[in-house]
Amino acid sequence: MEFIVSASTDIGLVKSxxxxxxxxxxxxxxxxxxxxxxxxxxxGGLESGEIASASVINAFCKWAxxxxxxxxxxxxxxxxxxxxxxxxxxxxxxKLKAHGAMRGINLGTTLTAILLTSERYxxxxxxxxxxxxxxxxxxxxxxxxxxVAMEVRNGIITEEQAAVDPRRSVLxxxxxxxETVVPDLFFxxxxxxxxxxxxxxxxxxxxxxxxxxGSFCPGNMLSAxxxxxxxxxxxxxxxxxxxxxxxxxxxxxxx
Amino acid sequence: xxxxxxxxxxxxxxxREVGHGGxxxxxxxxxxxxxxxxxxxxxxxxxxxxxxxxxxGLIVETELLKKLRHPNLPSIIDVIENExxxxxxxxxxxxxxxxxxxxxxxxxxxDLVIKWAKQLCDVLAYLxxxxxxxxxxxxxxxxxxxxxxxxxxxxxxxxxxxxxxxEFKEKNLADTMCLGTIGYAAPEQFGGMGQTTERTDIYCLxxxxxxxxxxxxxxxxxxxxxxxxxxNPSLSSGLEKxxxxxxxxxxxxxxxxxxxxxxxxxxxxxxxEKYARKQKFKLTAFILTVIMSAGFLAGGFAFDKxxxxxxxxxxxxxxxxxxxxxxxxxKVDLYKECTEIPNKAGDKAAYxxxxxxxxxxxxxxxxxxxxxxxxxxKTNEEVIRSDxxxxxxxxxxxGKLYWYYYSDTNELTRRTSSVKWFNDAISASDNYKQLGMAxxxxxxxxxxxxxSVNTIEASDKGLYKPFFADVAELLDSVAVDPDExxxxxxxxxxxxxxxxxxxxxxxxxxxxxxxxLMEMCDKIQLASESISPxxxxxxxxxxxxxxxxxxxxxxxxxxxxxxxxxxxxKGGS
Numbered sequence: 001m002e003f004i005v006s007a008s009t010d011i012g013l014v015k016s017x018x019x020x021x022x023x024x025x026x027x028x029x030x031x032x033x034x035x036x037x038x039x040x041x042x043x044g045g046l047e048s049g050e051i052a053s054a055s056v057i058n059a060f061c062k063w064a065x066x067x068x069x070x071x072x073x074x075x076x077x078x079x080x081x082x083x084x085x086x087x088x089x090x091x092x093x094x095k096l097k098a099h100g101a102m103r104g105i106n107l108g109t110t111l112t113a114i115l116l117t118s119e120r121y122x123x124x125x126x127x128x129x130x131x132x133x134x135x136x137x138x139x140x141x142x143x144x145x146x147x148v149a150m151e152v153r154n155g156i157i158t159e160e161q162a163a164v165d166p167r168r169s170v171l172x173x174x175x176x177x178x179e180t181v182v183p184d185l186f187f188x189x190x191x192x193x194x195x196x197x198x199x200x201x202x203x204x205x206x207x208x209x210x211x212x213x214g215s216f217c218p219g220n221m222l223s224a225x226x227x228x229x230x231x232x233x234x235x236x237x238x239x240x241x242x243x244x245x246x247x248x249x250x251x252x253x254x255x
Numbered sequence: 256x257x258x259x260x261x262x263x264x265x266x267x268x269x270x271r272e273v274g275h276g277g278x279x280x281x282x283x284x285x286x287x288x289x290x291x292x293x294x295x296x297x298x299x300x301x302x303x304x305x306x307x308x309x310x311x312g313l314i315v316e317t318e319l320l321k322k323l324r325h326p327n328l329p330s331i332i333d334v335i336e337n338e339x340x341x342x343x344x345x346x347x348x349x350x351x352x353x354x355x356x357x358x359x360x361x362x363x364x365x366d367l368v369i370k371w372a373k374q375l376c377d378v379l380a381y382l383x384x385x386x387x388x389x390x391x392x393x394x395x396x397x398x399x400x401x402x403x404x405x406x407x408x409x410x411x412x413x414x415x416x417x418x419x420x421x422e423f424k425e426k427n428l429a430d431t432m433c434l435g436t437i438g439y440a441a442p443e444q445f446g447g448m449g450q451t452t453e454r455t456d457i458y459c460l461x462x463x464x465x466x467x468x469x470x471x472x473x474x475x476x477x478x479x480x481x482x483x484x485x486x487n488p489s490l491s492s493g494l495e496k497x498x499x500x501x502x503x504x505x506x507x508x509x510x511x512x513x514x515x516x517x518x519x520x521x522x523x524x525x526x527x528e529k530y531a532r533k534q535k536f537k538l539t540a541f542i543l544t545v546i547m548s549a550g551f552l553a554g555g556f557a558f559d560k561x562x563x564x565x566x567x568x569x570x571x572x573x574x575x576x577x578x579x580x581x582x583x584x585x586k587v588d589l590y591k592e593c594t595e596i597p598n599k600a601g602d603k604a605a606y607x608x609x610x611x612x613x614x615x616x617x618x619x620x621x622x623x624x625x626x627x628x629x630x631x632x633k634t635n636e637e638v639i640r641s642d643x644x645x646x647x648x649x650x651x652x653x654g655k656l657y658w659y660y661y662s663d664t665n666e667l668t669r670r671t672s673s674v675k676w677f678n679d680a681i682s683a684s685d686n687y688k689q690l691g692m693a694x695x696x697x698x699x700x701x702x703x704x705x706x707s708v709n710t711i712e713a714s715d716k717g718l719y720k721p722f723f724a725d726v727a728e729l730l731d732s733v734a735v736d737p738d739e740x741x742x743x744x745x746x747x748x749x750x751x752x753x754x755x756x757x758x759x760x761x762x763x764x765x766x767x768x769x770x771x772l773m774e775m776c777d778k779i780q781l782a783s784e785s786i787s788p789x790x791x792x793x794x795x796x797x798x799x800x801x802x803x804x805x806x807x808x809x810x811x812x813x814x815x816x817x818x819x820x821x822x823x824x825k826g827g828s
Contacts, residue, residue: 043431101275106436128431147434150478156626160668166445169431172478178435182476201431245431 001118001192002255003035006227009248010235012202019049020200020248021057021109025064029072035116036064037250041129041200043174044107048100052109052176056092060113063088068115081115081122082185089126089175089183096176108176111183112142112198116190116252123186127171128201131186135194138213141186145172169201193218196252202245206238221253257282257297263342264335267295273347283347293332294347296416299340319385327378327414348413350403353396353467362470365490371412372464373520375399378414379460380513383453390451394459395438396466434474439463442504454506457516461501461509468494493519493526500584505621505662570599574608583616587627594631601638603645606631610652613660618742618792620660625672628653643684650680651693658696659746667704674700692732695725699750719758719765726751727775734782741786745796748779752803755779759807759814769815776811779804 003026011018019042027034038060042053063084071080089111100107110127123131125142128149133139143149147170148162162168173181195216204212214220215230235247257269257280267284270292274281279298286293320331320343329346336342353371356363375394382389393416400413437444439462441455462473462480469486480502483495497519503509510516519526570593577589590612593605606628613624632639632649640646654676661669677697681690702722706715733739734747755772762772783801788794 041431043433108433108436110431127433147478154479157622158668158672160671161663164665164668167442170437170445171431171433172476173435174431174433177433179472179475 001032001190003033003116004221004224004227004253004255005035005037005251006224006231007037007248007250008228008231008235010239010246012243012246013239014244015246017050018246019043019053019109020202020246021050021053022198022248022250023057023061024250024252025061027064027068029069031072032118034068034072035252036061036068036113037116037196037198037252038111038113039129039198039200039248039250040109040111040175041127041202041246041248042107042109044100044105044176048103048105048107049109051099052096052107055096056089056109056111056175059088059092060085060111064115078120078122078185078187081187085113085122085124085185086183089124089181093175093178093181100176106177108174108178110171110200111175114196114198114252116196116254119190121186121188121190121196125184125186126181127174128169130199130201130204132197132199132212132216133188133191133194134197134213134216135191135218138197138209138216141188143184145184146170147172190254192254194254195221196254198250200246200248202243202247203234203238203249205245206241206243207234211237216251218253221251227251227253256280256299257295257342263295264333267293267344269295284344292347293344294329296343296345297340298343319387319389323382323385325378325381327374327412328381329413329415348400348402348415350400350413352415353399353401353412356401357396357466357470357472362487363467365468365494368464368468369494369520369523371399371467372460373517374412375414375460375463376513376517376520379453379456380517383456383513388453390453391456392444392451392459393438394456394463396463397438399463434478438474441506443506452506453512454509457501457510457513458503458506460516461498464494465498465502468498491523491527493523496526496584497523503623505623507617507619508621508623566596566598570596570602570604574604577605577608583612586612591627591631594635600635601641601645603639603642603649606639606649607652610649610656613656614740618660618790619662620656621662625657625661628656640683644687647680647683647687647693648689650676650683651687651689654680654693654696655743658700659743670700670703674704692729695728698722699725699729715761717765719761720767722754722758723762723765723767723771726754727771730775730778730782734778735785741788741793742796744782744786745788745793745800748783748800749796749803751775751779752800752807755807756803756810759810763814769811772811773808776804776808779807 005024005026007022007024009018009020009022020040021042022037022039024035024037027036038057040053040056042049042051044052067084071084096107096109110129112125112127112129112131113123114131115122121133121141123141125131126145128144128146129142130144131141133141143153147167148157148165150172151157152159152162157165175181195218197212197216211234215234220230221227231249231251235249238247257263259269259271261269263269263284266286266288268287270283270285272280273283273294279296282295282297284293284295285291320334324330329348331343331345333344334341335344353363379391379394382391391414394414398414398416400415402411402413439459441451441458443455444451465480465483466472468490469483471486473480483490483498484492497516500519501509501516510519573589573593573596577586577593580586580589587609590605590609593602594600599605609628609631613620613628632653636646639649654673657669657673657676661672663669663672674697677693677700680687680693681697684690687693699722702718702725706718729747730751734744734751736744755775759772763769779800783797783804786793786797788797
């Protein structure tokens with residue numbers, strides 16, 4: 001299987017810093033091409049949100065550079081990925097907490113990451129960034145770890161109420177400010193001729209799933225240039241609709 | 256950062272660092288002349304995002320803080336401001352925060368927790384009665400120090416960190432936050448839901464007690480608060496009720512003051528007994544049913560009849576008891592119990608009574624109340640449906656609750672929530688006497704939810720005439736019905752006025768005549784004059800309607816005095 005990748009990030013209309021961090025890389029390996037992408041939405045005053053998101057990105061990229069080749073050589077299953085990624089998330093949580101405590105600040109970050117081989121996808125998620133699989137529709141692979149999403153799942157409030165709930169940006173957990181971090185892991189078969197998309201919450205509040213599908217459906221994502229163009233178009237659309245947050249997106253086209 | 260060994264303000268020698276707060280560091284210092292130790296809390300200006308808010312909160316109240324004297328508070332003796340930090344000099348409290356105690360020993364014994372709860376109530380009541388009052392806003396185990404060897408001593412816990420009570424102002428909506436950081440914040444602390452008041456502290460105290468007595472941190476997985484006796488059946492049902500009341504989402508449903516809460520804490524055993532009495536009643540009912548059903552199996556129709564009439568009798572008695580009960584919570588519980596009587600879950604009476612109670616209690620249908628009634632109806636849906644008209648009636652009344660009384664201020668949410676119930680009523684029975692009304696409500700609700708989209712797509716033509724007819728029908732049947740409550744009648748008049756003010760040109764394009772519109776105006780005027788509002792809320796509504804129908808008349812006249820195409824005049828409004 002082949003992959004084309006693209007990524008874009010924008011500081012948005014209001015914030016003075018871009019606290020989102022992202023990275024996407026393609027490796028040629030003995031099991032064919034492999035993509036690793038990771039996206040973090042940092043939070044905390046001044047530059048601390050950037051520190052949080054960037055350090056988690058670094059930790060995962062280091063894993064991809066050094067540990068992934070070993071795993072590929074030895075062969076690996078879902079549980080291996082789950083264990084190793086969970087360890088990194090838990091470890092980074094303690095490190096960021098210690099960093100914050102030393103300086104008397106609160107900082108934290110969300111995390112969503114995907115490993116794509118030609119056979120299988122592996123996704124980790126903490127917080128409210130998302131990973132989508134877009135083939136014949138835009139399907140969210142992750143589950144938001146937010147207070148309102150949980151209440152919707154438990155039937156306490158409706159989707160409509162959640163959208164206007166004052167608590168809508170409260171995360172159940174994040175890396176750096178939770179006592180314990182329990183990431184969600186998702187696995188499945190990689191779909192050929194699909195688009196995998198990772199985004200921060202700033203990318204998806206103001207635009208509809210239909211609009212995401214309209215721009216990112218596989219038929220409209222045929223080259224790196226086109227993918228970049230579509231990413232920028234949706235980022236602009238978000239800004240036209242007064243999105244206040246940082247806006248980030250990674251897209252991966254399989255063929 | 257204070258240097259260890261340095262002298263602060265010429266008096267206090269810094270001995271060592273003793274702790275980190277979210278935005279501050281605490282040091283142990285000694286006043287060498289007096290040979291007395293103190294703590295200094297340093298709030299660093301560069302470490303705090305919104306230092307101004309903190310500073311304001313502190314400086315304004317410095318004098319006040321210095322005056323605070325309470326056995327469960329550290330005394331603040333001095334506040335020193337220097338270039339990059341603010342130093343608060345206070346009693347050095349030895350001991351361990353309850354968060355550490357929880358970490359090490361898990362859930363704490365109930366008696367101890369209740370004892371602490373009373374002390375916390377007392378100190379909060381003290382803060383709340385200062386002039387101006389102080390809302391603590393950040394009650395959590397980490398802010399409660401347990402003094403060593405203090406067991407049995409009334410002063411064995413100390414509430415710390417209150418010098419920074421103002422740090423936790425309303426949260427900023429745009430910022431993503433993590434539960435781990437914000438602790439037990441009450442819903443109203445997220446802004447947009449009203450002021451933070453003493454009831455905010457009661458909410459946080461409720462969650463703190465929950466954490467202490469169950470050992471489960473409500474901000475950690477699975478994030479749900481369960482009745483405490485589901486976690487530990489040996490806990491008191493009285494305490495369970497107290498905690499549940501503290502942490503209601505709606506501040507109006509919580510204890511309204513610390514004194515009120517303190518009273519219940521002191522009498523939690525009485526609450527237990529009341530509960531036990533009810534349980535006993537339930538048990539008798541159950542045994543009775545078992546005996547009856549055994550009898551039925553053994554031999555005959557007569558027994559079944561007895562069992563039935565017994566259940567009927569019990570049901571009526573319980574309904575009766577509920578009606579005479581004056582305490583709101585107990586009333587709700589009693590009606591709930593009615594639906595638990597064997598064979599009586601399908602009887603509409605208890606559900607309708609509950610709906611009435613929600614209406615009458617405070618004229619607001621809260622989210623908690625919505626949960627209660629929906630859970631009940633959904634659980635028993637199958638048996639209720641065996642009486643289709645009864646089920647339709649329940650659905651219709653719930654629809655009206657959402658439509659007219661729901662606490663959510665978003666009208667669209669209110670209408671969408673109610674349309675579901677009206678539709679259920681419509682599909683439940685063809686003979687239900689209010690079927691026509693249910694359809695009207697459903698159509699109007701649907702109109703509102705669709706119209707915003709359709710206006711943008713410019714495919715809204717033709718939707719306004721039927722909408723007008725529906726509003727007119729509601730107006731004719733409900734607004735003039737003297738048996739209908741004044742809120743319902745006034746809300747309806749307001750809806751009609753709103754429609755006339757917003758859509759006159761749309762009505763015109765769709766072929767509604769000026770006479771018809773004016774006739775509606777007159778009806779509204781007549782109906783509103785026939786209602787004399789009895790509460791502030793309805794008085795306000797009534798005033799609003801008066802100014803609205805004057806405006807409506809003007810809008811109609813403007814719409815019909817011009818020959819320009821309607822959409823150019825008031826396009827998209």
